[in-house]
Every structure is written in C-alpha cells, then in structure tokens.
Amino acid sequence: MVKRTLKDKLPLITAIVLGVLSVIAIQRYLAMKTQAHKIEQGSILVAASDIAKGTELTQNMLISRKLPVTAISTVCITVPSDNSPAAMQETARKKMMLSGRVVKRALKAGEAIHWTDLQEPSRETLSDKLSAGHRAISIAVDTVTSVGNNIIPGDHVDVIATMQPRLDPMSSVSTVEILQALSNNRPLSTPRSKIQAPLPTTKVILQDVPVIAVGQDISMGYEMTNPRGSSGRYSNMTLDVSLEQAVLLTHARQQGAISFILRPRGSFDRLPASRLIEIDNNNMNKFIREAKPPAPVADDASELNK
Numbered sequence: 001m002v003k004r005t006l007k008d009k010l011p012l013i014t015a016i017v018l019g020v021l022s023v024i025a026i027q028r029y030l031a032m033k034t035q036a037h038k039i040e041q042g043s044i045l046v047a048a049s050d051i052a053k054g055t056e057l058t059q060n061m062l063i064s065r066k067l068p069v070t071a072i073s074t075v076c077i078t079v080p081s082d083n084s085p086a087a088m089q090e091t092a093r094k095k096m097m098l099s100g101r102v103v104k105r106a107l108k109a110g111e112a113i114h115w116t117d118l119q120e121p122s123r124e125t126l127s128d129k130l131s132a133g134h135r136a137i138s139i140a141v142d143t144v145t146s147v148g149n150n151i152i153p154g155d156h157v158d159v160i161a162t163m164q165p166r167l168d169p170m171s172s173v174s175t176v177e178i179l180q181a182l183s184n185n186r187p188l189s190t191p192r193s194k195i196q197a198p199l200p201t202t203k204v205i206l207q208d209v210p211v212i213a214v215g216q217d218i219s220m221g222y223e224m225t226n227p228r229g230s231s232g233r234y235s236n237m238t239l240d241v242s243l244e245q246a247v248l249l250t251h252a253r254q255q256g257a258i259s260f261i262l263r264p265r266g267s268f269d270r271l272p273a274s275r276l277i278e279i280d281n282n283n284m285n286k287f288i289r290e291a292k293p294p295a296p297v298a299d300d301a302s303e304l305n306k
Contacts, residue, residue, distance in 0.1 A: 040068050040070060042078060043065065043066050043080065043081040045078075045079060045094065045098070045112075045113050046110050046113060047109055048062060050107070050109050051107040052106055053103060053105050054103070056102050057100065057101050058099055059098075062095050062098060062113070065110065076114060077094065079091040079094050100121070101119065101121060104118065105117055125218075126212065126238065129218055130240055131240055134240050134241060134242055135240075135242070136213075136238050137249055137250070138213075139249065139253060139258055140235060140253075141236060146237060147261075149234060152211070153212055153219060154210075155265075156211070157211060157239075157261055157262055157263060158263060159204070159205050159206040159209060159249070159258060159259075160203070160258070161202070161252040161257070162258075163255050163256040164200050165201075199280040199281050201279065202280075203279070204276050205252055206241070206248070208263065208269075209239050209241060210239065213238035214237050217234070237260065
C-alpha cells in the first residue's frame with residue numbers, strides 16, 4: 001500500500017478551500033444584491049388611465065407605482081413606498097394637492113406625471129370663495145369667541161350675540177332717576193311703573209354660516225398654513241353671508257359682543273324660530289331649570305319636517 005504524502009494531498013485540500021470560499025463569496029454577493037434591491041425602490045404618481053391634454057385632474061386619475069430609485073427623476077411626483085397609515089395619508093395629501101391642476105400634455109395609462117406636466121395654479125382670492133350673491137364680512141375674535149382658534153376655513157358656525165341695551169335719550173325717565181331707582185336712595189317723582197333698568201340679552205342671530213377665512217388664511221383642509229390643532233393664532237374670521245346678514249352682523253357687533261359656535265362637519269340642520277331662545281337676567285334661571293339633554297338627531301330632523 002502506497003502512503004500518500006502531504007504533497008499528494010495538497011491539491012485536494014486546495015480544491016476544498018477554494019470551493020468553500022466560492023460559496024461564501026456567492027452568498028455575500030446575493031445578500032448584497034438583495035439588500036441593494038430593497039433600498040433602491042421608490043414610488044411615484046402615474047396616470048390611472050389615458051388623460052387628454054387640458055384635462056383637470058381628479059384624485060381618481062392618479063395611482064402610485066413602484067420603480068427603482070435610479071429610474072425616478074427629480075421632476076417625478078414621489079410618494080412614500082410603504083403601506084403605513086402615515087404613508088397612506090401623505091399619498092392622499094399629494095393627490096388632493098394635485099386635484100384641480102390642468103395637464104399640459106396627453107398622458108398614457110401608467111405614464112409618470114411630472115411637475116412640469118402641470119399648469120401653474122391660478123392664485124385664488126377671497127372673492128373666489130364667495131357663494132353666488134353673497135358678501136364677505138370679517139368679525140374680530142379672540143381665543144374664546146373663536147373656540148380656541150380651532151375654527152378653520154371650510155367650517156360652519158352658528159352666531160350668538162349678547163346685546164347691551166343703551167338708554168334712550170328721549171325717554172321721559174332720566175339716567176339720574178334710573179340710578180336712584182336702582183340704589184333706592186330716595187323716592188322719585190316719576191312713577192315706578194315707568195322705570196325699567198335695561199337688561200342685556202343673548203340670542204342666536206344666524207345659523208350654519210360658512211367660514212371662508214381666518215386671519216389672512218383662505219386655504220382649506222390639508223393646504224392650510226395652520227391646520228386645526230396647530231399653534232396658529234388669528235384675530236378675525238371672515239364669513240360668507242348675504243347682504244342682509246352682513247347688515248345684521250354689523251349692527252350686532254356695534255351693539256354688543258358676538259360669539260361663534262362650531263358646528264360638526266356635515267351638520268346642516270337649522271332650528272326653527274320657535275326653538276330659538278332669548279335669555280336675559282330675568283329668565284336665565286327659568287331656562288336653567290328647564291334645560292334638557294340634547295335631543296337625538298332624528299328628533300331634530302322630525303321637528304324640522306313638521
């Protein structure tokens with residue numbers, strides 16, 4: 001039997017070592033290629049179907065599509081690639097932002113939409129926000145009367161006015177007589193039946209009024225500079241009202257204080273005049289005693305249909 005020396009075994013050992021190193025190298029290459037493939041994926045907005053030149057985009061015309069990052073140019077409209085709630089919200093925000101923009105060229109289904117494919121949006125002014133035949137009127141507010149500055153354009157409000165009555169200069173009862181009557185210092189020559197101290201009253205003067213601006217901001221929804229819940233502050237609100245309502249608001253503003261009550265989104269019900277109360281110091285306790293929990297929406301609707 002011939003004994004194999006180390007020199008005879010060397011080729012076999014070398015082949016085994018080289019084989020192991022080749023396997024390790026291949027595994028590392030495949031791992032690096034897979035890792036690079038995952039990192040280099042991105043998403044852009046593309047046309048969901050053919051879009052003709054001059055078409056005004058809607059959200060349904062836009063879908064997202066994944067592409068290698070190297071294939072995405074700087075003029076593409078990018079969106080997040082993952083399916084997290086934050087990513088989905090950002091994609092919806094981008095679609096809403098593009099809604100209403102006009103395309104400058106025809107696009108095929110699946111074709112990437114570039115920023116350069118869109119016409120520049122015309123700058124919207126406050127008058128563009130007004131309903132037909134309506135006027136814009138601004139009312140001074142603070143953090144209390146504006147529900148903590150949480151009212152934003154697009155909201156609807158009810159308007160409450162607290163009127164401070166003033167003494168009639170032509171009244172037969174003088175200011176001195178009224179003050180004496182209130183203090184009960186001494187008898188008055190004027191019959192007590194003619195002496196009535198003026199009382200402030202609070203009432204609803206308008207319902208379901210659209211807010212079209214807060215401060216200088218006329219944007220709505222996602223486009224707002226200071227959306228609901230931010231630290232934005234403003235000192236006035238602008239309402240979309242008829243000319244008659246503008247006169248009423250102006251008079252109420254001069255005679256007393258105005259407060260705004262924020263309505264729920266999608267709530268358009270209006271209480272009939274018979275259910276609108278007027279409160280002063282004399283009847284306030286009565287309404288407090290008679291106060292009841294809010295009626296269900298269905299009851300309000302049935303009441304309005306009567």
